[in-house]
Amino acid sequence: MQTLGQDHVSHLPQAMEPRNEGLPLDLGWLRAVRVNTAAVLRRTATLPARRSLKGAQQAAWLCKAVECIDLTTLSGDDTAARVRRLCAKARQPVRADLLKALGQPGLRVGAVCVYHEMIAPALEALEGSGIPVAAVSTGFPAGLSPFRLRLAEIGESVAAGAQEIDIVISRRHVLEGKWEALHDELCAFRAACGPAHMKAILATGELGDLRTVARASLVAMMAGADFIKTSTGKEPVNATLPVGLVMLRMIRDYHARTGLRVGMKPAGGISRAKDALTWLIMVQEELGARWVSPDLFRFGASSLLGDIERQLEHHVTDRYSAAWRHGMG
Numbered sequence: 001m002q003t004l005g006q007d008h009v010s011h012l013p014q015a016m017e018p019r020n021e022g023l024p025l026d027l028g029w030l031r032a033v034r035v036n037t038a039a040v041l042r043r044t045a046t047l048p049a050r051r052s053l054k055g056a057q058q059a060a061w062l063c064k065a066v067e068c069i070d071l072t073t074l075s076g077d078d079t080a081a082r083v084r085r086l087c088a089k090a091r092q093p094v095r096a097d098l099l100k101a102l103g104q105p106g107l108r109v110g111a112v113c114v115y116h117e118m119i120a121p122a123l124e125a126l127e128g129s130g131i132p133v134a135a136v137s138t139g140f141p142a143g144l145s146p147f148r149l150r151l152a153e154i155g156e157s158v159a160a161g162a163q164e165i166d167i168v169i170s171r172r173h174v175l176e177g178k179w180e181a182l183h184d185e186l187c188a189f190r191a192a193c194g195p196a197h198m199k200a201i202l203a204t205g206e207l208g209d210l211r212t213v214a215r216a217s218l219v220a221m222m223a224g225a226d227f228i229k230t231s232t233g234k235e236p237v238n239a240t241l242p243v244g245l246v247m248l249r250m251i252r253d254y255h256a257r258t259g260l261r262v263g264m265k266p267a268g269g270i271s272r273a274k275d276a277l278t279w280l281i282m283v284q285e286e287l288g289a290r291w292v293s294p295d296l297f298r299f300g301a302s303s304l305l306g307d308i309e310r311q312l313e314h315h316v317t318d319r320y321s322a323a324w325r326h327g328m329g
């Protein structure tokens, strides 16, 4: 495994990647997709145990994880005040004295992710920070509202200032094998996003087997997705390592075939620092260090940051604080 020393954590923007403009639907490629489920399960079962990051190296990876968080609130009782608090946390994700001790004074999260109605307070609270606002869209989380309304929702969120749009796919198109319908839907969503980056949520916990997840990933990329994302966080099963591995390998295949780098966003249920490290290591091992960067990798998480901050505090002070001290994020 390659290592990431403290000196290698860079906050400089990466060279701009050419955007994935998609491809015509290639059913032959889709039919050829195979997944060896037993091998995927074996590989992912060994990943957490192989984590051997300690001390300064672990702290550097945890800072990288912070940079890759889409700090999220997606609750029916969200208010402008809650979003403002979340945005304050996004600007200063870890206590200033800890960041100073870690040599990471400018550390911030990848984005703040909210529902459409919360875009305005988020933008206001993040002004001048350079942190983008991501909006979930297209009838999130089920995606079963009328198609024209789902398209209009994207347009409204982009007009309101969201720079990233997390759309949900129609799971029924996947479950019924209607790949053309899925591709058409996603191409329309991508066009409606315009300059905003599109993250395609596959809701993998509702798609059945891993081969289906692999094929849905490929169709989303063929339709021009900038990121593929595992879950809404609202399905009974969300971001699992086997699903993640399969999606990463489809991203690798797509890159090998087209030269284009598509991003990955696991989301839902990732709340422990050690799980974040396992994900980052898997991404680095499967796709290389270039992907371990907020322009190509994000965690969708509402409660991961608190645990990372606790671990960083332990690294700096040798003491653990109570979890309740890190309530937000």
Ligand SMILES: O=C[C@H](O)COP(=O)(O)O
Binding pocket: 072, 074, 113, 231, 232, 233, 234, 267, 268, 269, 270, 300, 301, 302, 303, 304
């Ligand atoms: O996209 C983000 C997810 O909804 C967050 O899920 P979570 O609340 O389980 O961290």
